[in-house]
Amino acid sequence: MPGRKGSGSMDKIIVENLSITYSDGVESLFDINLRIPIHQITALIGPSGGGKSTFLRVLNRLNDLADVAKTTGKVLIDGIDILDPTLDVIALRRKVGIVFSRPLPLPLSIYQNVSYGLELMGEKRKMVLDDAVERSLRLAELWDEVKERIHDPANSISGGQQQRLCLARTLSLQPEIIMLDEPTSALDPVSTAKIETSLIELKKDFTVIIAPHNTQQAGRIADHVAFFLQGKLIEFSSAEDIFTRPKDVKTQDYISGKFG
């Protein structure tokens, strides 16, 4: 791969010749090749409808719920092809967590939102659940704000807090990969900053893939940047290279704001 300076680490996810077609032909992916390095933040940028969300939803097979007509190519996570139809998707989804663009708390308490995933696995011991909830909320920088009212309904806290709750909920399963699909698009600057701070902290232990809601956010936090346009991967490189010396003229135009 050209232009991946200073990574020097192994690849967590290897995508080879991935193509996806929806039944109605909308927002597909064409022949994507990509290697996502471990313990770094990889940002997927590009105009909406370019395939970023579709790409993220391949990695934990959430696309199984959508009307996907055809998927070809290979997606290897830790060397295992996750497109294998016999794969244990439940285990995959615990390993590859996702945070959505709108805060989507489940209609439960703050505590239950975080413990939900563990309870699905059959965890009933209160001490284990308590510990996991506190640890996850601390990682998402939310614990101090909600520890006094942890059993209140999750929709009683602000939108920014709800989104950090969603991050905590994803972290509670101790995934290896965290995907965030425009996680701050509905948030104020303060909440956005808190999420970005968490992410930079989190990459020590997790592999982070984010579709930021603007290019500036990619500039602030990303180590690597992939530029998606109309279902094609135009360029993939270190953040520094993408922002200072993009190879493709389309990347340059997008970053300089000529379209988007």
Add this chain to the structure above:
Amino acid sequence: MQTAKKSNVLKQLRIEKLGFSVLTILSIATVIPIIAVVIYIIYLGAPAISWEFVSAMPSEGMRAGGIWPAIVGTFYLTIGTALFSVPLGIAAAIYLSEYAPMNKVTQSIRLAIINLAGIPSVVYGLFGLGLFVIFLNFGTSILSASLTLSIMTLPVIISTTEEALRAVPQSFRVVSVSLGATKWQTIWRLVLPQAIPGILTGVVLGLERAAGETAPILFTGAAFFLPRLPNSPLDATMALPYHLFVISTQVPGMPIQIQYGTVLVLLVFVLIMDIIVTMIRSHARAKRQW
């Protein structure tokens, strides 16, 4: 120019006011018959109500005494109907809403269920007679009558439950699955609890109709007069709506208060069901968060 504009606005406001008045009058008009019926029944029926009336066996060819066996019978029939139709109806609705593929077969099942709701109740009665009483040999019994009422109630429960399940936002399901839930875990832990208020509405609508029906139990389980209470599901039973039909048409010299007293008891019976369900529903709604 200015004044012309102003008078135009005033004219529009007047028309709007007139429109609202018409709508208000119309909505009041729909409630008047209901209130009138209730008042009429209370006025004619209340004199018959006494402790003896709701707790004693009928006597003197049902012209005196109480209607206790009919109350008990309607209670048994309602419980029996609930036992069959609620689990089956909810299960069918879960299948249609969450599992069934979007194809012609599913569409025609749904269409059939909607059409079932429009079948005259006497047809259910004849069907119950043929299937449960004669073919399955359950005889004229609470069991046969409950099963017949269940079939009649199912369409209401299925379609309202399916609506209630569909009203739960899709995003909850996606989030749940993304956290490693199976489809069934998602339904059981998330979708069903959220849909309970809507499901209860369907259940109570269906059961209230079942409690008040005469035709479906006419051939399947209702008795003209029984000297004792039923003591097994295979016994026939008296029931409020059928008792009312009998004393209004078959017994000469029937005091009118007893007829209206019976109607009043049936009305209170249904009202109690309504109150119980409303209480459970508002409790469940308080927990709902979307």
